[in-house]
Amino acid sequence: xxxxxxxxxxxxxxxxxxxxxxxxxxxxxxxxxxxxxxxxxxxxxxxxxxxxxxxxxxxxxxxxxxxxxxxxxxxxxxxxxxxxxxxxxxxxxxxxxxxxxxxxxxxxxxxxxxxxxxxxxxxxxxxxxxxxxxxxxxxxxxxxxxxxxxxxxxxxxxxxxxxxxxxxxxxxxxxxxxxxxxxxxxxxxxxxxxxxxxxxxxxxxxxxxxxxxxxxx
Numbered sequence: 001x002x003x004x005x006x007x008x009x010x011x012x013x014x015x016x017x018x019x020x021x022x023x024x025x026x027x028x029x030x031x032x033x034x035x036x037x038x039x040x041x042x043x044x045x046x047x048x049x050x051x052x053x054x055x056x057x058x059x060x061x062x063x064x065x066x067x068x069x070x071x072x073x074x075x076x077x078x079x080x081x082x083x084x085x086x087x088x089x090x091x092x093x094x095x096x097x098x099x100x101x102x103x104x105x106x107x108x109x110x111x112x113x114x115x116x117x118x119x120x121x122x123x124x125x126x127x128x129x130x131x132x133x134x135x136x137x138x139x140x141x142x143x144x145x146x147x148x149x150x151x152x153x154x155x156x157x158x159x160x161x162x163x164x165x166x167x168x169x170x171x172x173x174x175x176x177x178x179x180x181x182x183x184x185x186x187x188x189x190x191x192x193x194x195x196x197x198x199x200x201x202x203x204x205x206x207x208x209x210x211x212x213x214x215x216x217x
Contacts, residue, residue: 001217002180004155005097005209006146007127008164009107009114011202012184013090014121016083023083027076033058033067049139051110053077077113081120089206094126097210105130106149106162108139108169129153140166141173150179161213165202167193182212 007013016023021038028036044060051057054077058069097103105127107114111134118124129152133139136148150160157178164170165184171193174181183196184205192199197216200208 001159002101002161002213003159004102004104004128004150004153004161005213006104006106006149006153006160006162006179008162008166008170008184009105009117010109011165011186011189012087012163012170012205013094013105014084014086014117015202016080017085018083020080023079024076027072027079028067031067031071031075033062033072034065036061045109048110049108049133050136051134053110053112057110077116080113081116084117084120086121087202087205091126093206093209097213098128101213102128102153102155104128104149104153104160106133106140106145107131108133108145110134140169141176143173143177146174146177146179161197161216163205163209165189171196180216182209 024036024038024041028034040061044057047060048056054073055070058072062069094103109132111132114132118130129149131149131152133145136145138144150157161180161182162170162174163182163184165186167190171181171183172195175195181196183193183199185192185199185201198212
């Protein structure tokens with residue numbers, strides 16, 4: 001029987017109004033940095049999951065150029081935070097399920113970037129525990145990240161459900177650490193992964209998730 005529900009942040013609970021490739025292009029243009037692709041950024045992000053800021057990510061990407069990684073990181077962080085909005089209905093859903101379960105957040109990324117997003121969304125107090133992998137020894141899908149959040153929530157992994165959109169980081173990571181996983185399906189994302197106990201469209205998260213969790217009891 002579940003005692004806790006833990007969420008990913010980006011593309012699970014909150015989405016940018018514009019695509020991230022456009023935001024990245026804007027940040028590099030305004031700081032005079034070379035053009036970077038979204039795929040290049042994501043690869044560097046995965047190499048730098050436990051950092052305070054995005055500066056090491058951009059230092060990695062901009063090695064050999066005259067661009068200032070700190071300036072690009074700041075421009076990108078501020079633009080993303082301002083551009084973020086909740087998935088429809090999730091704020092009411094989070095409040096509702098906190099009446100029955102411990103509710104947590106585990107998000108990959110630099111500390112300042114992800115904490116800024118929570119502040120912009122007004123979600124500093126929306127969770128019983130919220131961890132950013134930049135504060136931890138390892139990021140998702142490493143089991144240590146999931147062990148940290150269930151420890152903060154004071155529940156066993158088998159008593160927790162993890163909700164996220166990425167197959168490797170969220171579904172594989174959560175199930176490998178002993179949690180149940182619910183996969184959030186994006187319009188342009190991967191299909192249902194069999195390791196997840198259930199799957200739902202991002203647009204149905206707020207209405208469908210409480211029923212999925214309740215069915216596990």
